Amino acid sequence: MTKTMSIERQDASQEVELVNESEARRVRSPEEIAYERDLIQRSQAGDRDAFEEIVRTYEKKVFWIAYNLVGHVEDARDIAQDSFLRVHKALGRFDLRFNFYTWLYRIVVNLSIDRLRKRGKQNSVSIEEFPTDPATDYDAEAALRNTELGDQIRQVLDDMPDKYRAVILLRDVEQLGCEEISEIIGCTNATTRWRLHKAREMFREKWGRVDV
Template identity: 40%
Template sequence: MPLEDQLLVERSKKGDREAFEHLVGIYEQKVYTIAYRLMGNHADAADLAQDAFIKIYQALPNFRGDSSFSTWIYHITVNVCRDELRKRQRRPTVSLDDNNGDGNNYTYEIRSTAPGPEEMLDRSETQVMIQQCLDSLNDDYRTILIMREIQELAYEEIAEILGCSLGTVKSRLSRARQALKEKISKQMEPLSPCKRLAK
């Protein structure tokens, strides 16, 4: 861990708010990017990146430095997002706030794969397409792709975080990449013959 990070972590552990804010400043882009790539929209990314930092802040006294600080916080970020994705799998996600007539109000959420206006503004055509392809993958595939290609974690680290074997990491990653390739090819097909990556 860089000396600067180490000092900031030590000061943060002692309740130094300024030091923690400094740490947030160093890591917020990476944490936000991971959340954004996993969730596919800015609204969720902002919420979950904040939730991740709050968890990091609360867990800091227990951080012993067994892994690097960056690995530790990215691990927490991925877990926060995975928890949210699991929650959404367990509940309906079809409409807005709704009164179903039985006196109970249920809050549902929409998870649209279409980019919102803010997404359209700040991303290039290819990036929009890649993010849409990522969004359309199942959560397991998307997560492992982000861990490997964006977080650049080793197979061993991914296995540890996901709690699975190296063989599972290898095969799941292979299937996820294949799935992504097919999605990208499909996205390109209607636009131009040359955009096909694979027939």
């Protein structure tokens, strides 16, 4: 089993995984890519049902990316809604030669960072606030919710600068590759890898100071 990031406390023999990578990131099949492209083309032509299918495909992932960045359920829901509104407005200009999901996630990340800056990063959140609606469930986030450990990880992530938190969440929680992350954050692959290295170092250092 591959572990993306395993962190050992300096003051206790307890290992903490930021994410349990029990399954490798699934590569989309050519059929799935073709189907999504068809949905986009139909949406660009004004097919409302096609756009609603795109929303259903990505709404959980979009919510979780926003939530992991801003740490508030209602803010994450607002960001998700605003993201899809922006996509709908700009979809006619989308170039099918590019990845749709990296374009969408870039919108989500930018809106999330804007929200943090506007409120001064007052984003600590209790697990009790977390939504219990099964419709919003997403197994990859299990390490960040429903447990005291999730609160501790959240505290460490909340204390990280936005650009480092975004990279570590996209890579080690959302399981995106560095090339995909580079497209999302608008940096070179080398810059993304450097930020990821620094982010992991920062997480380990901050995690060592978390009270047991």
